[in-house]
Amino acid sequence: MVISNYRYRNIFLHDRLAPVGTNPEVNTRMRSIGRRRWEAAHSPEITPTATHRYLDELDILLQSPETSTLAFQALLASLTRALEQVQLQLQQAHKAALSLAQRETLHEMNRVLQAVIQRMRQALTAPGQYLLQLNDTAASLAHEPSWWFALAEALEVIETTLQRTLSLVQGQPHRSLSRQLGAVLLRLLRRYQHHLLWEAREWIE
Known part of the structure; x- marks a missing residue:
């Protein structure tokens, strides 16, 4: 899959050249992740302590007998492939990181996401594995991208x-298993998004 949408790239590059706060779309996005949490925590921590609970919740959910249903296997295959695309981009960001702190944080993000993907793959039955292959897409990644573009x-x-x-x-x-799985993944992804938006704001300023 070739990432062809440059919305974030254009927003932040514009903001890099303009005074902070003049771009309404950036300001809206910053507000959307919770201004009070942003100011209180300053930076959303990505640590083993902060992220291990996602794996614990996932382990419990994937023990359910409902995981073997075809509907859930289809969902699992689709979400697994989507998370693998996220991981590819996080690996690129790790390679392009400018500081040790950035590399350590992105390493932890990749580690947790890899563990999530591994658990989801292990829960796939034969039909799920087949559906995963149907969802296979080739990723096109930039060679040694800059930190900003990554x-x-x-x-x-x-x-x-x-x-x-x-x-x-x-x-x-x-209260379905599908809904609960989605909730766990959404919380994890939003935490990652929150942190990367903070990194973007730090770079802009």
Whole structure:
């Protein structure tokens, strides 16, 4: 899959050249992730302590007998492939990181996401594995991208995956396994998005 939407890239490049706060779309996005949390925490921590609970929740959910149903396997295959696209972009961002702190944080983000993907792959039955192959797409990644462009691409694919996850699970019954899986993944992805937006703001300023 070739990432062709440059919305984040253009927004932030414009902001890089203009005074902070003059771009209404950036300001809206910053408000959308919670101004009070932003100011209180300054930077959303990505640490083993902060992220291990996602794996614990996932382990519990994937023990359910409902995971073997064809409908859930289809959902699992689709979300697994989407998360693999996120991981590819996070790996690019890790390579392009400018500081040790950025590399350590992105390493932890990749580690947790790889563990999530591994658990989801292990829960796939034969039909699920087949559906996963049908969802296979070739990724085209830039060679040694700059930190800014790698960050923009990572934000873009996370946003796409958030929207895809929402569209797949929002019609499911409130307490269904599909809905609960979606909730766990949405919280993880939003945490990642929150952190990368903070990195973008730091770079702009």
